Amino acid sequence: MSSVAIIGSQWGDEGKGKIVDWLSSRADVVVRFQGGHNAGHTLVIDGKEYKLNLLPSGIVRKGKLSIIGNGVVINPTALLKEIKTVRDKGVEVSPENLMVAENANLILPVHEALDEAMEIARGGKSLGTTKRGIGPCYEDKVARRGIRVCDLREPDLLLEKLEAMMRHHNILLKGLGLEEIDPKEVQSELLTLAPELLRYAGIVWRKLDEVKGQGRKILFEGAQGTMLDIDHGTYPFVTSSNTVAASASSGTGIGVNAVHYVLGITKAYTTRVGTGPFPTELKDETGEFLGQKGKEFGTVTGRKRRCGWFDAVLVRQAVKLSGMQGIALTKLDVLDGLDEIKICVGYELDGKKIDYYPASQTDQARVKPVYETMEGWKQSTFGARSWGALPAAAVKYVRHIEELIEAPVSMLSTSPERDDTILVRDPFLG
Ligand code: GDP
Ligand code: IMO
Ligand code: MG
Numbered sequence: 001m002s003s004v005a006i007i008g009s010q011w012g013d014e015g016k017g018k019i020v021d022w023l024s025s026r027a028d029v030v031v032r033f034q035g036g037h038n039a040g041h042t043l044v045i046d047g048k049e050y051k052l053n054l055l056p057s058g059i060v061r062k063g064k065l066s067i068i069g070n071g072v073v074i075n076p077t078a079l080l081k082e083i084k085t086v087r088d089k090g091v092e093v094s095p096e097n098l099m100v101a102e103n104a105n106l107i108l109p110v111h112e113a114l115d116e117a118m119e120i121a122r123g124g125k126s127l128g129t130t131k132r133g134i135g136p137c138y139e140d141k142v143a144r145r146g147i148r149v150c151d152l153r154e155p156d157l158l159l160e161k162l163e164a165m166m167r168h169h170n171i172l173l174k175g176l177g178l179e180e181i182d183p184k185e186v187q188s189e190l191l192t193l194a195p196e197l198l199r200y201a202g203i204v205w206r207k208l209d210e211v212k213g214q215g216r217k218i219l220f221e222g223a224q225g226t227m228l229d230i231d232h233g234t235y236p237f238v239t240s241s242n243t244v245a246a247s248a249s250s251g252t253g254i255g256v257n258a259v260h261y262v263l264g265i266t267k268a269y270t271t272r273v274g275t276g277p278f279p280t281e282l283k284d285e286t287g288e289f290l291g292q293k294g295k296e297f298g299t300v301t302g303r304k305r306r307c308g309w310f311d312a313v314l315v316r317q318a319v320k321l322s323g324m325q326g327i328a329l330t331k332l333d334v335l336d337g338l339d340e341i342k343i344c345v346g347y348e349l350d351g352k353k354i355d356y357y358p359a360s361q362t363d364q365a366r367v368k369p370v371y372e373t374m375e376g377w378k379q380s381t382f383g384a385r386s387w388g389a390l391p392a393a394a395v396k397y398v399r400h401i402e403e404l405i406e407a408p409v410s411m412l413s414t415s416p417e418r419d420d421t422i423l424v425r426d427p428f429l430g
Helices: 016-026 076-088 109-121 134-142 149-153 155-175 183-198 204-213 285-293 312-322 361-366 392-405
Strands: 003-008 029-032 041-045 048-052 065-068 098-101 218-221 261-267 270-272 306-308 326-330 340-349 352-354 368-375 409-413 421-423
Touching: 003 016, 003 312, 016 041, 016 218, 016 261, 016 326, 016 409, 016 421, 029 204, 048 076, 065 204, 076 183, 098 204, 109 134, 109 155, 109 183, 149 155, 149 183, 155 183, 204 218, 261 312, 285 306, 312 340, 312 392, 326 392, 340 392, 368 392, 392 409
Parallel strands: 003 218, 003 261, 029 065, 029 218, 065 098, 261 326, 326 409
Antiparallel strands: 041 048, 270 306, 340 352, 340 368, 409 421
């Protein structure tokens, strides 16, 4: 076993950053393969907090190679700013430990402007995006109008491409009452950033092939979560990339057979930030309790995250969609002190019981969760580092989740701190 993919199994913010950071001690390379700086991954090491958006969470460990794959959309200004922020915290970042795929697409100011304008145009039906230009950038990529990292090496081609892109977007910007963008100005801004960014540019697929050949361990760091996947999520209330494990291959240029273990990252309850259906959402004091205790505020936008009970139907679906061989269950400690805990074990739709989350937008909003109620626990699990330290009711809750989602718990997290983690079976050993 030499490589592991970390995939969010709910609506993002499951604690992927913490788990990637912990597992990166066992890996040689950490790779991001989709999404962009809409992601917010938090690591806490000896009380020091790092919030990473684009940089792989392995960056904080010395001697690890961090890679941003072709499937990621990169805002060059945001990337260079993030590099500076982590450097200011004492982390070394250089072309020695960071490589950016030369074939990755760039997020430009026009993408941010369009993301914001389209959200406003949707009015009461907005998607609740992070307004970071993610969607419009992926649209341009698929429309074959995008600008890639390697284009920064060719100023004339860059201008030609920007002119074509702006011919398209300026019509839209004008229609939305926004100022048109001069491609020459964008070219000049990009060329100012180019020398610094191009220091990191490289051929990621070849680097990964080399690393794989040397038998070194690769950790693929997913962003967002399965229910935000462009195909399998709660469309259209999703992000614009595939967040499932298959993306680790196409988003980096390594064969699908290179991923040996898919680890789902799963919160012990459910949260969602932004608009869209959420069957187990709690709009009462228990929801408020989870939000306050779990400090559920968006890492990127600061928005309050919606909170609800654990949805086993949804997570089981995520397990199947990515072939998750195990999960890391996080934030169990947030449930400490509850008298009883509910788990969604099925849905009811038009008087019928169903055991999957349907694709129809209307049905997704209509399903009624069917709950099982379990006994809570009063003892604290916060910071627990062994199974033995967990109260019996907490162990029962974890075991029942395993049964319902049809996957074992490989890791358990009991606080934001790196070392407050229980390893049940090492994902690198399968
Ligand atoms: P990500 O996007 O999946 O990396 O998750 P975020 O970093 O956006 O959100 C997870 C939040 O929960 C962060 O503030 C983490 O520090 C925190 N966290 C992670 N694991 C645990 C845990 O087991 N218990 C508690 N209480 N907090 C945790
Ligand atoms: P991490 O990696 C939670 C949500 C946004 C919005 C939808 C579309 O930290 O788990 P976008 O800007 O991507 O077009 O927004 O997706 N979203 C996330 N929610 N965690 C994330 O990332 C998210 N990235 C995007 O809130 O609902
Ligand atoms: Mg997050």
